[in-house]
Amino acid sequence: MAGLWLACRRPRGSSASWTRPCGPRDNSFSAVRGRAPGQIPASFRSRKGVGERFETLRHELRKGLGLLTGLVVLSTPAFISAQVKSSTAQSPDRAALSEKIVRYLRERFGVPETVKLTVGAFKNSFDPNLFDVTVTVDDGKEKKEQKLLISKDGRHLIVGEVYSLSSDPTDAAMRAISTRDQPAQGPPEAPVTIVEYADLECPMCARLHEFLESDLLGKYANKVRIVFKEFPLVAIHDWAQRAAVASQCAYQINPGAFVAYRSLVFRNQSSINATNSRDMLLNLAAQVGIDSLKLTVCLDSQASRPRVEEDIREGKQIGVVSTPTCFVNGRMIVGMPGPETFYRAVEEALHARQ
Known part of the structure; x- marks a missing residue:
């Protein structure tokens, strides 16, 4: 398994193949885990934007604990089930509990006072002993939301997703994914739908896109449809968000040129950086026939950002x-484990439809 987890970015001059999805570094969780409240690695503190740091830590938590996060909610480590001391077993005052949550988050995640943390309404959750709470993180530039579970006695704060063991994850994914008015390639009536969540700055996403477009679609002709979703990893990629917005703008302006544009952006990854990304994205769009003026207006106004945010949500x-993460008729495939994995998943999906 160790060979599957190479660094996300290709080292300069390296011709090594890519087998690892883009995401937070493997050593991030071990570097953070076990530190006292308020202590976080210098590399983590130096990231741009507190909202991004909060997002990165959340990814580190989920990556480090995998799907167990939220399943053993009251017996997990301190980062996931963090005890917030209370002087009474009775349900505490909501305002006081909100202040306690904010104070704890600031100490644990190193969030400065200049960043506003707002605790939303306490709502009943799937468990009668827990509240659903949403915390909004606002650094003055953008707002991010983090869902939490709070024990009703005010003693525990739980960070992470909760997965139901009473439903099939494949069926749940198919129900949750929207395929209407989405950029896609292949016939709408195809028996197999592959939904790809990708980051346009992610090297493995570029490899997967080439494989899907050149190999898989050619092999299965009209049997497969690919739906493209944006999932920019803004905490580690500095032009991914802009590219995601440009991609969705391109779809809205000229749906027929979307796939060609996406392919061109992937092929030119090495030439794009945070400084030139706007000009590069506009120039590449012009090469595939997308109206430059319309794209400029859409990109600069971020008119398509709600579509990107909905894909992320x-x-x-x-x-x-x-990234990349794909769902083949609801079955999750992370990264690019090899062509045979995708072929087998498609064959099984086709067999299930017979």
Whole structure:
């Protein structure tokens, strides 16, 4: 298994193949785990934007604990089931509990006072002993939301997703994924739908896109449809968000040129950086016939950002934490484990439809 977890970015001059999805580094969780409240690694503190740091830590938590996060909610380590001391077993005052949550999050995640943390309404959750709470993180530039579970006695705060063991994850994913008015390639009536969550700055996403377009679609002709979703990893990729917005703008302006544009962006990854990304994205769009003026207006106004945010929300809901992540008729495949894995998944999906 160790060979599957190489660094996300290709070292300069390296010709090594890519087998690892883009996401937080493997050593991040071990570097953070076990530190006292308020202590976080210097590399983590130096990331741009507190919202991004909060998002990165959340990814580290989920990556380090995998799907167990939220399943053993009251017996997990301190980071996931963090005890918030209370002087009474009775349900505490909501305002006081909100202040306690904010104070704890600031100490644990190193969030400065300049960043506003707002605790939303306490709602009943799937468990009668827990509240669903959403905390909004606002650094003045953008807002991010983090869902928490709070024990009703005010003693525990739980970070992570909760997965139901009473439903089939494949069926749940198919129900949660929207395929209407989405950029896609292949016939709508195809018996197999592959939904790809990708980051346009992710090297493995570029490899997977080439494989899906050149090999898999050619092999299965009209039997497969691919639906493209945006999942920019803004905590580790500095132009991914802009590219995701440009991609969705391109779809809205000229749906027929979407796949060609996406392919061109992937092929030119090495030439794009945070400084030139706007100009590069516009120039590449012009090469495939997308109206430059319309794309400029859409990109600069971020008119398509709600579509990107909806893709991210949807992906997180069904367990996406790294890119690329695909769902073959609801079956999750993370990264690019090899062509045979995709062929087998398609064959099984076709067999199930017979």
